[in-house]
Amino acid sequence: MSGGTSLCPHEIACITLISLAVLFVGVLAFPAKANALGPVDIEIAAKAGTATGSFGPLGFGIGGREGVSIGGLYAGVDVIDYLGATSTCGGCSEPAGASPVHSGGAGCSTGSKAATTSKFPR
Numbered sequence: 001m002s003g004g005t006s007l008c009p010h011e012i013a014c015i016t017l018i019s020l021a022v023l024f025v026g027v028l029a030f031p032a033k034a035n036a037l038g039p040v041d042i043e044i045a046a047k048a049g050t051a052t053g054s055f056g057p058l059g060f061g062i063g064g065r066e067g068v069s070i071g072g073l074y075a076g077v078d079v080i081d082y083l084g085a086t087s088t089c090g091g092c093s094e095p096a097g098a099s100p101v102h103s104g105g106a107g108c109s110t111g112s113k114a115a116t117t118s119k120f121p122r
Contacts, residue, residue, distance in 0.1 A: 016060070020048065041069040047080050051107075058107050059085030067113065078111040 044066045051058040060083050067076025084106030 013060075039071055043067040043069075043076065047078075049080070051082055051109075052085075058082035061109070063109075069117075072117045074113065074115040074117070076113045078109075078113070080109045082107045082109070 045064060047063045047065060048061065050060055061080045062083075063078070063080030065076060065078040067074055
């Protein structure tokens with residue numbers, strides 16, 4: 001299809017936000033029965049977000065986390081992949097007439113957790 005228009009990043013962000021809101025409402029509208037695995041608890045979750053900093057924008061990121069709890073001990077991992085973005089540096093000290101400086105990047109964030117639970121007597 002020729003002559004089509006492309007979406008600007010603001011429009012893509014709005015469409016993504018609306019899609020995630022519809023998905024969130026759909027998940028809450030149709031709850032499912034949870035089945036227990038005895039003394040083992042399993043956690044699986046999706047994550048999404050954006051990141052930026054002094055190093056430049058990383059853009060939209062998708063990922064997930066998972067963890068296992070057995071007998072009060074918990075271990076889990078967390079991964080999110082930032083797809084990348086670019087921006088024009090407006091605060092840079094550049095001489096008049098110089099072309100703007102562009103910054104950008106992509107990245108992956110990983111992490112792990114370990115925890116224990118304890119019960120206090122009543």
